[in-house]
Amino acid sequence: MSVVNSVALARVGRGDLCAGCGACAGRFPKMIEMQPAGDAWPRPKAIAFLTAAQDAELAGFCPGLGQSALPSEQPAHPLWGAFHDMRRAWATDADLRHRAASGGALSAVLGHLLSSGRVDAVIQSTAALPPDPAHANRTIVSTGVKDIAAAAGSRYAASSPLTGLTAWVADGRRFAFVGKPCDAAALRALALQDHGVARAFPVILSFFCAGVPSRRGNEALLRAMGAEPEHVTAFRYRGHGWPGQAVAQLADGSERVMGYHDSWGGVLSKHLQHRCKICADGTGTAADLSFGDPWETDAHGYPLFTDAPGQSLVVIRTALGAEVLAAAEQAGAVESTGYDVAGLVTIQPGQRNRRRTLLARLLALRLLGRPVPDYRGMTLLAAARQERPLTLLKAFLGMARRAWRGAGRDKARTET
Ligand SMILES: Cc1cc2nc3c(=O)[nH]c(=O)nc-3n(C[C@H](O)[C@H](O)[C@H](O)COP(=O)(O)OP(=O)(O)OC[C@H]3O[C@@H](n4cnc5c(N)ncnc54)[C@H](O)[C@@H]3O)c2cc1C
Secondary structure: OOEEOOHHHHHHHHHOOOOOOOHHHHHOOOOEEEEOOOOOOOEEEEOOOEEHHHHHHHHHHOOOOEEEOOOOOOOEEOOOEEOOEEEEEEEOOHHHHHHOOOOOHHHHHHHHHHHOOOOOEEEEEEEOOOOOOOOOEEEEEEOOHHHHHHOOOOOOOOOOOOOOHHHHHHHOOOEEEEEOHHHHHHHHHHHHHOHHHHHHOOEEEEEOOOOOEOHHHHHHHHHHOOOOHHHEEEEEOOEOOEOEEEEEEEOOOOEEEEEHHHHHHHHHHHOEOHHHHOOOOOOOOOOOEEEEOOOOEOOOOOEOOOOEOOOEEEEEOOHHHHHHHHHHHHOOOEEEEEOOHHHHHHHOHHHHHHHHHHHHHHHHHHHOOOOOOEEEOOOHHHHHOOOOHHHHHHHHHHHHHHHHHOOOOOOOOOEO
């Protein structure tokens, strides 16, 4: 078997396509490792040669290189992918519902999976420990409902939750996995080709994701809140209300606070990695269940970000997802009501616009010779057809201009 340097990772690096999921390092732990974030995002570094077969395998599951729609009997919605149903849901545990990002339905489902014995543990992300900064993430293996509740909440920072993959598959336990849509896509692709992975991860959960801000972006947020990053001892992005506020606790015992609209819309959303800007799956199409915000809207139909009792939007992607949600509801962990899918297009403008303009932006990159992910069955043409031609042209020209100038290339490049 020939030994080659990784062609797949080289392409990821050339196109700045890494999502940071850590699946490559998790699958080939002695050959690839994730390098710390620096001032941007964690990136893989090849520390030994991959065989040609390993490199081909990597190309098959790396979400930076592509994603194929999950086979489904349900029709694929142009914006939201294939789904069985969407529901508005919340945790029945009032404390969890309050602490969580939206309505805590995701954590409540995880808690039910654990307490019912369907899985032995949960792979999820939570706040990093010192010496890492308080805004950073770390991956944890939760074995108790209390651990899951403590990790509730959205963290708008890089996470690489698949880095421990090989060890977890060898471990013999069954895990529920929670990750960004790109993390879920990588794990699903691996599970479809490897029974061991499928056995170890019987349930995959995800959430809507507008993109991952850099470490630099998080530091900019803290400064905008009036806190020097090195003085921050704890940080949450939202939660404790819906959507709640970004809250930084400082070493002197004081707090700095900023509303969701200003922290996400005003700062963090301006620091997203390139791969997120060309993402075809912001809504977790590879998961069994995916969760988002079913925002209330104003008279013009625009999302309201005023605090209210939390609610999670649950997208049921698979028959297993339907069964898991029904079981969690029957056990009293979650309550849900119907959701009118037609409203989603208005309350998720970021997801809607990215999907509709994606084909134009991918085309611009291709024409300039930049590598792009190979998306299959992701209904990009149907999404583009919903957009005005002038908007598509602007998206095309904007991406072409940024690519021409080299913008969008982060400094933490993938090393091969
Ligand atoms: C980066 C990011 C972008 C998002 N963008 C959108 C969006 O555009 N539209 C939208 O409707 N919703 C978005 N969400 C999802 C939303 O914030 C809620 O997570 C979702 O509604 C579920 O809420 P919940 O209360 O049910 O989840 P919770 O019960 O609070 O559980 C959240 C779970 O997510 C895990 N988690 C948190 N942060 C990360 C992370 N960085 N990486 C991996 N796992 C993590 C936690 O471990 C926990 O298990 C985003 C979340 C993140 C982290």
